[in-house]
Amino acid sequence: MAKPCLGYLSFAVLLLVVLTLSVAEAADSAIHDTFLKCFAENTKIASAELTKIVFAQNNPSFATVLYNLARNKRYRTPLTSKPVLIVTPLKESHIQGAVLCAKTANVHIRTRSGGHDYEGVSYASKESFILLDMFNLREVTVDVKNEVAVVQAGATLGEVYYRIWEKSKVHGFPAGVCPTVGAGGHISGAGYGSMVRKYGLTIDNLVDAKIVDAKGNLLDKKGMGEDLFWAIRGGGGGSFCVIVSFTIKLVPVPEKVTVFRVEKTLETKVSAADLLVQWQKVAPTTDNRLFMRVLLQLANSEVQKGKLTGQASIVALFLGGADEVVSLMGKEFPLLGLTKENCSEVSWIQSVLWWNNGKSLENGDKPEILLNRNLNASSFMKRKSDYVEKAISKEGLETIFKTMIELKSIGLVFNPYGGKMDEISPDATPFPRRKGTLFKIQYSVSWDDPSPTAAQEFTGAAKQLHSVMTPYVSSNPRGAYLNYRDFDIGINNFGQNSFEEGKSYGTKFFGKNFDRLVNIKTKVDPDNFFRNEQSIPVRPSGE
Numbered sequence: 002m003a004k005p006c007l008g009y010l011s012f013a014v015l016l017l018v019v020l021t022l023s024v025a026e027a028a029d030s031a032i033h034d035t036f037l038k039c040f041a042e043n044t045k046i047a048s049a050e051l052t053k054i055v056f057a058q059n060n061p062s063f064a065t066v067l068y069n070l071a072r073n074k075r076y077r078t079p080l081t082s083k084p085v086l087i088v089t090p091l092k093e094s095h096i097q098g099a100v101l102c103a104k105t106a107n108v109h110i111r112t113r114s115g116g117h118d119y120e121g122v123s124y125a126s127k128e129s130f131i132l133l134d135m136f137n138l139r140e141v142t143v144d145v146k147n148e149v150a151v152v153q154a155g156a157t158l159g160e161v162y163y164r165i166w167e168k169s170k171v172h173g174f175p176a177g178v179c180p181t182v183g184a185g186g187h188i189s190g191a192g193y194g195s196m197v198r199k200y201g202l203t204i205d206n207l208v209d210a211k212i213v214d215a216k217g218n219l220l221d222k223k224g225m226g227e228d229l230f231w232a233i234r235g236g237g238g239g240s241f242c243v244i245v246s247f248t249i250k251l252v253p254v255p256e257k258v259t260v261f262r263v264e265k266t267l268e269t270k271v272s273a274a275d276l277l278v279q280w281q282k283v284a285p286t287t288d289n290r291l292f293m294r295v296l297l298q299l300a301n302s303e304v305q306k307g308k309l310t311g312q313a314s315i316v317a318l319f320l321g322g323a324d325e326v327v328s329l330m331g332k333e334f335p336l337l338g339l340t341k342e343n344c345s346e347v348s349w350i351q352s353v354l355w356w357n358n359g360k361s362l363e364n365g366d367k368p369e370i371l372l373n374r375n376l377n378a379s380s381f382m383k384r385k386s387d388y389v390e391k392a393i394s395k396e397g398l399e400t401i402f403k404t405m406i407e408l409k410s411i412g413l414v415f416n417p418y419g420g421k422m423d424e425i426s427p428d429a430t431p432f433p434r435r436k437g438t439l440f441k442i443q444y445s446v447s448w449d450d451p452s453p454t455a456a457q458e459f460t461g462a463a464k465q466l467h468s469v470m471t472p473y474v475s476s477n478p479r480g481a482y483l484n485y486r487d488f489d490i491g492i493n494n495f496g497q498n499s500f501e502e503g504k505s506y507g508t509k510f511f512g513k514n515f516d517r518l519v520n521i522k523t524k525v526d527p528d529n530f531f532r533n534e535q536s537i538p539v540r541p542s543g544e
């Protein structure tokens with residue numbers, strides 16, 4: 002993949018819009034004073050230290066702290082609403098103090114770990130809020146003997162993979178492919194990566210968690226109970242608590258794994274559409290050590306100069322050697338035409354680098370790259386999701402490509418399930434898409450132009466393709482992945498219709514599991530202190 006996880010763009014927004022509402026300002030200043038007084042008393046932090054942990058809007062470091070982990074440029078414009086305060090806890094007691102004192106100041110908090118939320122809900126909202134930024138709490142403690150690790154919420158996935166690799170070359174962890182994604186949001190929202198067919202989702206590989214609940218209690222799995230521990234494995238941390246850390250289960254990986262990338266267009270002898278017809282049969286059913294993602298993109302036509310054609314790129318990880326996967330594909334997926342020359346045998350950590358950047362082997366990337374947090378890097382992005390339950394016909398695939406060529410800007414990623422995913426019951430965790438789902442689709446569009454017209458054009462294109470996809474994807478309700486946050490499927494306005502609004506997006510994410518999530522939410526956070534535009538609603542009394 003030539004594309005790194007985030008584009009590094011250099012568009013300076015030279016707009017200075019100062020929108021001040023004196024009423025809102027007065028309210029903010031009351032929150033500020035009440036919170037600070039309470040927080041200083043509660044945590045016993047000396048006032049000289051306080052300005053290094055609590056950042057008011059007039060603190061010269063406020064913008065740097067806010068933007069370091071604000072990964073979507075759509076939510077870091079001069080018009081974006083900002084937090085009243087930013088709190089950057091150094092220890093657990095600071096989180097407890099922040100929860101209690103935010104309640105005292107009558108304001109809610111948004112917790113941010115890696116800041117990769119596609120709609121910025123961890124750091125931007127029209128509602129007044131305090132940002133609880135977890136970046137100081139990012140220790141990863143690996144215990145190879147017991148095959149577990151304790152991962153603090155503010156750690157990135159890259160840090161998790163690196164710390165495991167430091168201690169063992171035959172262990173790994175099944176989570177996302179972008180190293181700067183934060184553990185707190187990713188894991189509590191389900192999480193998947195290139196080992197999903199062998200080991201399931203990230204939430205299928207957890208043994209414990211430490212949280213601070215809405216009453217300010219610090220609790221582990223035993224203390225929070227089975228229900229809440231179930232809810233935070235995919236139901237979204239932002240609805241229930243502050244996640245302090247997860248205890249994860251390491252998984253075995255072979256010393257050598259194989260990666261490959263093979264591309265076809267609509268113009269090659271084996272066309273991209275034919276390739277995808279066969280891919281849909283093989284990818285969700287083959288040996289569970291093999292994960293074959295497909296990127297559907299556009300390429301320059303070789304036949305008609307100046308025109309675009311559709312391209313399918315198969316990007317794959319096999320937890321085994323090249324000879325074995327070449328022979329397996331020869332039998333099951335002949336249209337792929339995979340040869341040993343197309344494959345690279347690498348260590349598992351090198352495969353992690355390769356998923357981050359397809360040129361990592363040529364570049365000689367070192368694992369230390371995984372520790373790079375790329376602070377203040379962001380791009381304009383829109384993402385959407387879908388699930389496919391029945392293979393799409395060749396005609397359907399051609400229609401999809403035709404629409405993509407018309408729209409020009411948007412790409413799709415197909416991520417196959419099957420394997421371990423089929424073995425786990427749909428109610429084992431809040432994430433309901435197990436047996437019966439062939440693959441997940443991500444819609445992806447990123448751009449550089451900061452103008453509102455550009456944003457409208459690109460987000461509009463994503464919506465249009467989503468509409469054309471309707472006959473090919475899940476329905477009643479049409480499913481969506483919480484971690485691919487997308488406001489188009491509905492948001493909560495926290496008014497009279499809060500429950501109905503929550504039910505509308507909630508059943509898209511969680512299907513039948515939505516009800517249990519609401520029951521747990523109503524029990525552990527009846528005041529709806531932990532909330533965002535797509536959080537689990539509280540059940541109205543009497544229902």
Ligand SMILES: Cc1cc2nc3c(=O)[nH]c(=O)nc-3n(C[C@H](O)[C@H](O)[C@H](O)COP(=O)(O)OP(=O)(O)OC[C@H]3O[C@@H](n4cnc5c(N)ncnc54)[C@H](O)[C@@H]3O)c2cc1C
Nearest residue numbers: 114115116117118177178179183185186187193238239244
């Ligand atoms: C470049 C990129 C690549 C991605 N790749 C993958 C992938 O391979 N697989 C995949 O499954 N997903 C992927 N995602 C999606 C990603 O999993 C989600 O965006 C995830 O929620 C990000 O977690 P975060 O901590 O970085 O985000 P944040 O923006 O910090 O948080 C996201 C949500 O979780 C809540 N939250 C965060 N931390 C805590 C906490 N400590 N306690 C309670 N609630 C918390 C926030 O309040 C917010 O609601 C990718 C996203 C990006 C931008």
Ligand SMILES: *[C@@H]1O[C@H](CO)[C@@H](O)[C@H](O)[C@H]1NC(C)=O
Nearest residue numbers: 010011012013064065068377
């Ligand atoms: C973040 O990066 C932008 C360029 O993308 C730069 O203009 C800005 O000054 C940086 N902001 C902070 C707070 O460091």
Ligand SMILES: *[C@@H]1O[C@H](CO)[C@@H](O)[C@H](O)[C@H]1NC(C)=O
Nearest residue numbers: 262263264339340341342343
């Ligand atoms: C795969 O290998 C064959 C030779 O065995 C080569 O012709 C082809 O270009 C390779 N494909 C890719 C995508 O590298």
